[in-house]
Amino acid sequence: MALLYRELDTAPRIDLIARLRAGHFLTDRELARLADAAQYDMRDQTQDAHQETTAQVVNLKSVRMRRRKTTQPEIEAVGNGYQASRIRYMAGYLEFLAGYYAAALPRPQRQQLLIESEAALTAFKAQIPKVSKRATLGAREGLSKEDQDRLIQVVHPDSPNNPWKHGFVRRRNWVMVMTLLATGMRGGELLGLQVKDLNAQLSKLGVLRRADAPEDPRPTPVNTKTNDRELELRPAIMKALVAYINEDRNRIRAARRFPQVFVAQNGRPLSRRSLEKLFQQLRAACPGLPVELTSHVLRYTWNDRFSEEADRMGLSEVAESRARNEQQGWSENSESARIYTRRHTRRKGRELALKLQENLDVPGN
Structure with a gap:
């Protein structure tokens, strides 16, 4: 919502409430500007990055070029999931506002505003990026053994x-x-x-x-x-x-x-x-620690260590799952562990994959 209102407040400025009260919605070009802004970290977007020489047209290419001229060494783009969430929330909020202000308009204007907003928001939502459920590279993981030791020290x-x-x-x-x-x-x-x-x-x-x-x-x-x-x-x-x-x-x-x-x-x-x-x-005191270190990363770390200890104890998959769910307060059939054990799963997968390669007929193998 902060991003939405900041974008509306930059040149050419848009008075959203006045527009809706007059029975008109945002144009496709204005919504495209919002979708474009949703791609970037808010800290990298300066107030003058959106100003344009004309009052009616925003050149999105020039907006991107101006972003590159900021003092930031590199413009940070947010992930597809974050961008998608931003657009969905903005679309839902704009849809609510359109319906709210349309209710106070005379019938012809009300119908016109609802038709206009529905068509525009359909086009706006079409710009939501697809987020693959299989995209796990870079997903949050627990600390490595070295980082744990460094943190404890x-x-x-x-x-x-x-x-x-x-x-x-x-x-x-x-x-x-x-x-x-x-x-x-x-x-x-x-x-x-x-x-x-x-x-x-x-x-x-x-x-x-x-x-x-x-x-x-x-x-x-x-x-x-x-x-x-x-x-x-x-x-x-x-x-x-x-x-x-x-x-x-x-x-x-x-x-x-x-x-x-x-x-x-x-x-x-x-x-x-x-x-x-x-x-x-x-993180500031120890630059070697991961930049994403938070209390929740320690939860991932605990689950990785739990998996490693379960392997050493020879626990079956079912026994490990039940023990973990009980310790973490999850329901008996919860599959939350899949989220919290990425580092351990990746290491086990790497070990198994290398094991498969042992019998390949390659010189030196």
């Missing part, structure tokens, strides 16, 4: 490369990253953990659904998307969690008002934005 409270200065923040962020790696839980589930969810004696923690929890003061409350479940931790990881709560969190007087485990220095529960910022700071 950087995030340790005693690391000279640790990006945080305050001792409380260092210890809290270390515990958060280790908990994500140990359990494969979602970032929202981590932020939703409450002190009462931890059973230190049994070294277990509960991941519970708490929709619209009144004890969550955040403007955007976090929630568990999967089923409730109980996860067992190694004693050393549980000990680190308990030490953080007793020695760091509970020393902040304001934190005692809230049940959430992970809090900011002012005592309030951490937000999603704070979690995102944590990984941004990690």
